[in-house]
Amino acid sequence: MNNDQQCLACLLTASIHGEKINNAEVDNINWNIVFKMAKEHDVFAFLYPIIKSMQDNFNHEDEIVLKWKKNTILASIIQKQNINKMTSVLRALNEAEIQVIGLKGLVLRELYPVKELRTMSDSDILVHFEDVEKVEKILLNLGYFEYSRDSKHILFSHKRFLPIELHWKLIDTLYFKNADYIERSIWENTENVNICSATVLVPSLENQILYLCLHMAVHFVYSGFGLRQLCDLVILVETQRHKVNWNSFYEQVKKCKIENFVIAIFEVCKRLFHMVVPNELYNREVENNEYIDMIIDSVFIGGVYGGIYGKVILSAVDDKLLSYCESDRQSHSFMGKFKCIVGFFFPRADKLSKRYSYVKKHPMFIPLAWLHRLIYGIFRRDFNIDQKRVLLLSQSNYLRKRVDLFKWLEL
Structure with a gap:
């Protein structure tokens, strides 16, 4: 603090x-x-x-x-x-x-x-x-x-x-x-x-x-x-x-x-x-x-209405970020980090937020939803360039710490 x-x-x-x-x-x-x-x-x-x-x-x-x-x-x-x-x-x-x-x-x-x-x-x-x-x-x-x-x-x-x-x-x-x-x-x-x-x-x-x-x-x-x-x-x-x-x-x-x-x-x-x-x-x-x-x-x-670890970073892309990296599949190896990043940028349809609900009715549009989600994150105004850089370049380490916390909490 x-x-x-x-x-x-x-x-x-x-x-x-x-x-x-x-x-x-x-x-x-x-x-x-x-x-x-x-x-x-x-x-x-x-x-x-x-x-x-x-x-x-x-x-x-x-x-x-x-x-x-x-x-x-x-x-x-x-x-x-x-x-x-x-x-x-x-x-x-x-x-x-x-x-x-x-x-x-x-x-x-x-x-x-x-x-x-x-x-x-x-x-x-x-x-x-x-x-x-x-x-x-x-x-x-x-x-x-x-x-x-x-x-x-x-x-x-x-x-x-x-x-x-x-x-x-x-x-x-x-x-x-x-x-x-x-x-x-x-x-x-x-x-x-x-x-x-x-x-x-x-x-x-x-x-x-x-x-x-x-x-x-x-x-x-x-x-x-x-x-x-x-x-x-x-x-x-x-x-x-x-x-x-x-x-x-x-x-x-x-x-x-x-x-x-x-x-x-x-x-x-x-x-x-x-x-x-x-x-x-x-x-x-x-x-x-x-x-x-x-x-x-x-x-x-x-805060009261913030995201899982703060509205500035995580809600910029999705409010269920950690669900992409379930602890039983997470690994500290290179392949584990690679899967984490792929899962983050290209989530399954059921991992997307309500903003992309059209994918549930029309699964063929999931590539469009990935692009929509990426553009939405890039042009968010409530976080700056440095925060975007952290989000994009340090995602695997950032997520690993959070996944470890969730494993410790058994959530």
Whole structure:
């Protein structure tokens, strides 16, 4: 981490634990960069109270504090409006006697010191599959419209309010072992809470933590995740630690076959935010492991919407880059590197992103898709010539390190 990244982690640590900032920890900081990173990771509103308390330390950079304040006020207004709308949604579901489980930010915001400052880009709810059509009608009547859908959820948008992700399934069997078991466990282990002046089910603490980890694992492989997801995990663990059955949690982690990833993520939270790792998840061997540094780097670079190791390099060509070099075929030999490069520039049709979906209907166009993909990467404006050079000339070494990381994480 560089100084500005360390500063951001320091600010988040202080905010999470309600501590004061040591001035020595934020000396020689480029506050414009810190604010930009906080915005990219969508944690700027959460940080504003501590920034306000440090205002005397900014000297001639009052404009940063003012900008931070304006953005936070706007964000909190949007969040308030959204929660008011979610109140009408959840009440309508209550009146229809539809069981609904609240997920992620909708539930976790209640644990933040100022819940309006835990921003959300959408609201996630889970219902039984047989209730999906009923919920669709309710949402349509409330002014939402279907934006997209897949095998697990429908995304509903609104002209004035934040989207809603309507899930009937959370865990993809393609990614995790025993997904059906975990789905059943989530429904069988819930409690009633009051959220947005409505009755909502929430998963057990163990399942909330497990779902956060599963969600991060998928995003880590395919699109990247940022600091906000880690903050959610830290705040949930720190505030509810003594209520969690950690043995039960770890057993579920093992059933999903993500032990290494979860242990690594808890160590990342320990390094960045001084989170105390439960004994059941503590592993001394990861404390000084270079792979933890690689994960931290990827989190800072990737941000909330970044790519697998940062939008600058990898999304320039494809968001599933590593899938071209499955670990069981990767070799450090010349032939292994050659196959890696060929697979990178000339991927199979099923390895191409949605941008090239026309190949699935017309396989004969795959040479056109390769050319399309190459031209798209060359003319991207969000990365410079040097970064393109690294991408083109150093791909095999770059990928090998990432493949080694994924093998270590067993993802």
